[in-house]
Amino acid sequence: MEKTWRWYGPADSVTLSQVRQTDATGVVTALHHIANGEVWSVDEIRKRQRECADAGLTWSIVESVPVHEDIRRGAPGRDGWIDKYCQTLRHLAECGIDMVCYNFMPALDWTRTxxxxxxxxxxxxxxxxxxxxxxxxxxxxxxxxxxxxxxxxxxxxxxxxxxxxxxxxxxxxxxxxxxxxxxxxxxxxxxxxxxxLAAYAGQTHESMRDNLAYFLERVIPVAEEVGVRMAIHPDDPPFDLFGIPRVVSTMEDAQWILDAVPSPANGLTLCVGSYGVRADNDVVEMARRFADRIYFSHLRSTRREEDPDSFHEAVHIDGDIDIVGVVRALVVEERRRGADGPRISIRSDHGHRILDDLTRDSAPGYPLIGRMKGLAEVRGVELAVNHALDAASEPDPAIHAQQTGR
Structure with a gap:
């Protein structure tokens, strides 16, 4: 699987030369300096690509092309914002970038206290x-x-x-x-x-789904035409906040999204830490069930506390989520796709601040050493899974000897 690293652009305290040393090969970034909803020009996209290439890396995935609030709310001006969104997808495709992670979280993005x-x-x-x-x-x-x-x-x-x-x-x-x-x-x-929040007054889960479907029905055909795969990120946390319905929180939500516009361009980002906050989300089963439409995975773990609606970021391989089971499902799917199928990209997400991270400024959840530790752990899990699958596919030497008489 492609190993990637979230980078917030030239202002990020983690430099691309440091990213290169983590053994990630792909960069996950966005043009954060461009106003929400405005078209990303080819020139600006190519400038960011050159920044990555100069460090020996590839801008592999966009996270995110933001969905304007008017689209999420179903406001009258949404068609104009959707047109701009589609133009950005065309420009990304022109530059050879073929995957966009995005979310549909209303008013607030991911949230912590x-x-x-x-x-x-x-x-x-x-x-x-x-x-x-x-x-x-x-x-x-x-x-x-x-x-x-x-x-x-x-x-x-x-x-x-x-x-x-x-x-x-x-x-x-x-x-x-x-x-x-x-x-x-x-x-x-x-x-x-x-x-x-008042701008979302009267919204229900049904109306928010309608707003998401309206967006997908117009954007996914363009993405499919230009060869871009869209991978929607779940709500974080995966339940309603401040009275606003959230509609990308459960296995049932994910199935609805894929069914709403049945296209290979309409896919998922399996953020196991986000989905895993809910005890009723079987994330390993989600990885198996939606395997052919998972294009990107954020591999981290969370741990629910005594109050099940409260949680904290756990060690990547030691939370409430069976990371080994998730990685195994993704590796099995990657093998099924073969060399000619769409890649599966992963990144370690939301690392702990440890060691020198505690003495340096970094974006919350995105320290250097804590994420590198998580990436190393996930790479180890993937290696072990691949070895186990290879061993399971090979004949047992003792049985082979009995069968052949040698």
Whole structure:
């Protein structure tokens, strides 16, 4: 499988020369300096390609071409934004880039409450605290009707969290939720976030699916025509937030997406850490069931806490997810496709901050050493899986001797 590395462009504290030393060969990046929804020009795409090539790397995957909020909301101006999206796909294809990872998360992108949660070994991890989110929603954001989004037990535990928290802690959670994590295209003040949520008022899971289908029905034919594979990333976390429905959270959601526009250009990014937050998502079964439409996989693991709606980023090979089972399913599919089939690309995701990571600035979830450790672990799993599959396909020497008399 192609080993890739997420890079946030020239401003990233991790340089391309350092990426080269991790043994990744493909770069996953985007043109973050271009406003959300605007067309990426061929010149800008080729400039980024040259930056990667000069470091001995290839810009392999786009993550992401952002989907404009008007498209997600089904607003009247969405057709113009979809036209621009399609033009960007044409330009990417012209430059030889054939895979786009994207998401359909409304208002907020991926969300955490803690960016440096202490681990027993001295490192730090990303964390999502469901009580902190509910407390922010209820008593900082003061979203109208917020209480309907939570159970009585959640409201009680959220109140207890708020009563025990210092003002600095409340301010930290507020900033973390609203500032926008790496890859997100939006950041907000509290007032701006209220307005962004209000723009989704009245949306249901059905209407959000309709909005996604409208986008897919217009974009996927263009992607197929120009030879680009679209790989949708799941919601992170994979459940509704702040009263807005999320529709890329479950196995059933993934099946619906593939069925909505049945084209080889309409595929999945199997982010096992995102899907794996939900205990009802059997991620290994998802890897097997959707194998022929998985083009990209983010390999990381999360661990649910005593409160099952709270979780933190675990060691890549030691969380709630059977990473070995997932990698085995992907390797089996890669073998089935053969050399002429579409590649499967992977990247280690959301590493812990460890060792020198603790002394250097890096984008939250994207330290150098923590991700390199995760990549090494995943590469080891892949190697072991390939050896096991090779051994299983070879005849047992003892049995062969009995059968042949030698």
């Amino acid at each position: 803690d960016l440096d949660w202490p681990l027993p070994n001295g490192g730090t991890a990303l964390r999502f605290d469901a009580d902190a989110v509910a407390a922010f929603d209820m008593w900082v954001l003061e979203r109208e009707g917020a209480e309907a989004s939570y159970s009585p037990a959640r409201l009680e535990s959220a109140r207890a969290w708020l009563d025990a928290a210092s003002q600095d802690e409340v301010d930290r959670v507020t900033t973390t939720l609203l500032a926008g994590l790496p890859g997100a295209e939006e950041s907000y003040s509290v007032e701006e976030f209220r307005d962004a």
